[in-house]
Every structure is written in structure tokens, then in C-alpha cells.
Amino acid sequence: MHEIVFRAAALWMAVLLCVSLLTVVRARSSLARVLALDMVTLLLVALLILYSDARKVGYYLDAALVLSLLSFLATIAAARYHSEGEIF
Amino acid sequence: MGGNIGPYIADALVVLGVFIMTLGVIGIMRMPDVYTKMHAASKAVFLGTIGFALASIVTNEWEIIARVILIAGILMITTPVASQVIARAAAIEHELMRSPGAVDESVYDLVLRDELANLSIERGESMRAVIQQRKHQNDIDWQPRHPHVHSHLANDEEQDTTR
Secondary structure, eight states: OOHHHHHHHHHHHHHHHHHHHHHHHTOSSHHHHHHHHHHHHHHHHHHHHHHHHHHTOSTHHHHHHHHHHHHHHHHHHHHHHHHHSOOO | OOSOOHHHHHHHHHHHHHHHHHHHHHHHHHOSSHHHHHHHHHHHHHHHHHHHHHHGGGGOOHHHHHHHHHHHHHHHHHHHHHHHHHHHHHHHHTOOOOSTTOOOOSHHHHHHHHHHTTOOOOTTOOHHHHHHHHHHTTOOOOOOSSTTTGGGTSTTSOOOTTO
16 A cells, blocks of 8 residues: 555544544433444554554554454443343 | 556555445434444444455465454454444333434333423433333333343332233
């Protein structure tokens, strides 16, 4: 990938991150907040994949892997706690 | 014009992924309630991530490609599960459907539908508070769809075990 495309894409992903963080703050219900937080972590995973593409090093992807698994667990825990009052 | 077309394909895939993610973020900002927000968020952002993952094949380094395939597989499994859990929580909580013309076909909404048009719901208030208030006035003869979940709501009345 060319350098200019990488820079533009990283900048635009940062803008998207700021906008979705704003969405987390002003969400109407707590489930919408959980959903927006899940999307923030997915955007972070995508940003890490973009970095490892551009720099051609693999170790950003370890962080992306851990982040995707953690966001899955956090979403399920928050949603189940919100609806049923218990996680397991 | 060199014959090396790989970086251009990566450019196109990255631009496509950023475009799809922008659609997802716009959807999660503009959609009125949780159900429609989920429609935008879970699919669009995941597809954008898949676009970035496909762009990484062009790097032609095995350690990147293997990890990206692993991440894409994990996301492909976990994103629908997370969306389903959020949708189930919203259905149990009776989150308001705010999109125009939407009818929540649970018992409560069919009872309360005529009043809901005139009801002013505050920010963050879900149907559960309204239902509980109405239930204290003994207006609704309600039957829980998920009895094990709603047991704490039914505590203040006699436990009908025949349900």
C-alpha cells in the first residue's frame, strides 16, 4: 500500500474513533452504549491491522487478536449482566 | 507502467474498508434505537475489518497473513454472537423501538400501544420502568415471556407456580 493512502486511512480511522467515542458518551440506553463500545474496539482492531500492513511487521496483530477476544468477552458480560443480573 | 499491481489492489481494499466503516459509524450515530443500530454496527464494521485483512495478503509475509486469517476467523465467529446477546438483552429489557412504524409484538406493547403514542419517555428509560409502574396500578394482567428472568419483577405479588 502506498504511503499517502496509509496516512489518509489512518487519519480517517482516528476521526471515526473520535466520533464513535462521542456516540458512547451520548448513547440513549446502556445497551446502545455497550454496542458502541464494541464498535470502538472493532475500529481499534482494524487500525492495528492497517498499521501492520503498512509497516510490514507482525507484532501489532497480537494486540489486535487479544483486543478482539477481550471485546467479545466484555460485550457478552455487559449485555448478560444488564438483562439478567448475572453473567453465568 | 510497471507490472506491479499489488499495492494498487491493497489501496483499493483499504479505501473500500474505510468507506464501509464510515457507513457503520454513520449508522450507529443516526439510527434511532438499539435494534437498528445493531444492524449498522455489527455488519458494517466487521466487513471493513475484512477489507483491511484482505489488503494484508499483498504484503506477502507469512507471519502477517496467518495472524490476519486468525483474527478474521475469530471476528467472523464472535461478532454475530455478541450481536445476538445484545439483541436478546434488548428484547428482555423491552427496549423501546423508536423507528417509525415499528411495533414490538410483546404483550406489553400490544396493551400499551395506544398510550405509548402520547407517552413521553425520558432519556435512558426503558419499557421496564413503565411496565412496572403500570403493574403497580394493577392495570395489566401480564404474563412474562421469560419467567426466570422476570422473577425479580414478580416478587411483590403472589408466586403463581402453575405458569
